[in-house]
Amino acid sequence: MLRIILFLICSFCALNASAYDGIWLLVDTNALKIEVKNGEKTIDIIEGIAIGQSGAGQKNHRGDNITPYGEYKIGWVGEKSSFHRFFGLNYPSIQDAEHALRSGLIDQFTYGNIIAAHRYNQVPPQNTPLGGRIGIHGLGNASEKIHKSMNWTHGCIALTNNQIDRLSQWLNTGTLVKIK
Template structure:
């Protein structure tokens, strides 16, 4: 309990970056079968972004770094890079405890890694991005990438890609802490 209070105080003082609590009514629903993203406000859909791209190997359980699979689950936007090579990058809080639990049971990560991911999630921090499960999963634009490739195939290493126009549209709705459900 004292550790949580100490961490909270350090976050309040700005000594530890935390994932802010975004508008709880706004959230994203990513449908990896329809290749669409709904921007939701409560139960109401306020915008739909179609023809998104996901990992080269589809969506599902991410087994290891470099498997080109987009992970399923509930995440938060943990960080924002406004000057990404992909125009903008909204980093997801992947891996989460559910992914870590599965990986620990299958021997893909050790207990220390699991506990590190669990601590990050419980304290509102970004989970370690350098585990065997991978990291740096997010939502991004194309930057200078080829639009025709984006329209014709899933091409990412596990991220969710939008066109540059779509990522600009998305930026008016999301902030650090926004919930993202990938199904």
């Protein structure tokens, strides 16, 4: 009986493992595109994305409207988002926390909470002075005309609803996202 249970558990895990374990995203904030990668091979490109109103770079505080550079993972998936779909990143990263601690932007306690979250593969605190709830999302009911004419987010990466639906086939919790 134990063998049957173990077999079923292993089979369930195998079925729920991402069929695209080598998949990761490269977000090019200059070209305003996302490349879906399998290893080093590009398998899809989504152009015409929007980023933060203040561009991309090192985020220094909540509300700076900057899309953060760095390596992140999808930390959670919000299917019932007002942005149609929302793939939350595990921002702030360890590197973001180290920079913020050195710069005096966060205290040792906040730093420790961010590091502990990453150590245990949890979403880091989203209410730090560095901000949070950074992700990749659709438009929801927002204007596609505005989306195509300017960078409009508060630090997220935005796509049209059709684009986020297309991208979602590749994404799962844990998918690597590199933002440059």
